[in-house]
Amino acid sequence: MNVLALHKLSVGHPGHPPVLSGLSMQMRAGEHVGLVGPNGAGKTSLFHTIAAVLPAQAGSAEVRGRAVRAGHFDTDIALVFQQAEDQLFCPTLFEDVAFGPRNMGLPEPEVQARVAQALAACGLTGLEDRPVHHLSGGEKRRACIAGALVMQPALMLLDEPSAALDLRNRRRLIALLAGMDQALLIASHDLELVLELCPRVVLIDEGRICADGPARAVLGDTALMAAHGQEVPHSLTPHDGTGHRHVRSFP
Ligand SMILES: Nc1ncnc2c1ncn2[C@@H]1O[C@H](COP(=O)(O)OP(=O)(O)OP(=O)(O)O)[C@@H](O)[C@H]1O
Ligand SMILES: [Mg+2]
Incomplete structure (x- = not known):
């Protein structure tokens, strides 16, 4: 069964014309898909619609065969917000990560075990009692990821997961996500991260899906990328023996 079907x-957004129209796509269980597109293309808006935060303006989204209804949150989906401050709201890190499982009504020992596991996976063990507003930018981002992981969702929507992370934590995040059995839809401008994690990439721009295919074919297409304000990632850019020979899309 598809984990996601649009x-x-x-x-x-209410009172505004659609940002994206007529989107149709499916994701299989466990599939890792990159969502790329310029600023304002609608990646975050799409995530908010799939996560039932924002009502669909037309058409439908289904998660594991169940129609998404705005305001009815499905525990099969977890959204990692682009802005950590929009997600973190409890007094301490522990309480924040425990919020979802407690809300699901899980027994307290299971809540404790899941939170410990999620914090360890995100390198946050030891910071349990830290007020969330005293975490650094990168720690906040990892706290958001822990808050999604702890739900053990069938589909994780990750909105710019590597933003604000240092190299070690970016690498740790890539290793963590690469090992996940769950389906991942990853919106990112970090195209190297997308290439490492996602065999498939969807490019959105101008209100529609402009490409949906193998990551190396989509991200390596110089003309397509340039037409949508993107640049072929460094690792897909041809090099010769004497040094770099990048074809730049922009001056
Ligand atoms: N609450 C809102 N009300 C009206 N318009 C909005 C609202 N939030 C976002 N928009 C508009 O919707 C469009 C899509 O924004 P969105 O945040 O989904 O883009 P994005 O692809 O996530 O961009 P970025 O790469 O900068 O994160 C933009 O034109 C934005 O200005
Ligand atoms: Mg966004």
């Missing part, structure tokens, strides 16, 4: 979905 049928002619239109995404937008």
Whole structure:
């Protein structure tokens, strides 16, 4: 069964014209897909619609065969917000990560075990009692990821997961996500991260899906990338023996 199916979905904000229209795509269970596109293309808006935060303007989204209804949150989906401050709201890190499992009504020993596991996976063990507003930017981002992991969702929506991470924590995040059995939809401008994690990439721009295919074919297509304000990632850029020979899309 598909973990996610979009049928002619239109995404937008109340009182405004649609940001994205007529989107149709599916994701299989366990599939890792990159979502790329320029600033304002609608990646975050799409995530908010799939996560039932924002109502669809037309069409539908289904998660494991169940229609998404705005305001009805499905524990099969976890969203890692682009802005950590939009996600973290409890007094301490522990309480924040424990919020979802407690809300699901899990027994307290299971809550404790899941939180410990999620914090360890995100390198946050020892910071349990830290007020969330005293975490560093990168720690906040990892706290958001822990808050999604702890739900053990079938589909994780990760909105710019590597933003604000240092190299070691970016690498740790890539290793963590690469080992996940769950389906991942990863919106990112970090195209090297997308290449490492996602065999498939969806490119959105101008209100629609412009490409949906193998990551190396989509991200390596110089003309396609340039047409949508993107640049072929460094690792897919041809090099010769004497040094770099990049074809730059922009001056
Ligand atoms: N609450 C809102 N009300 C009206 N318009 C909004 C709202 N939030 C976002 N938009 C608009 O919707 C469009 C898509 O924004 P969105 O945040 O989804 O883009 P994005 O692809 O995530 O961009 P970025 O790469 O900068 O994160 C933009 O034109 C933005 O200005
Ligand atoms: Mg965004």
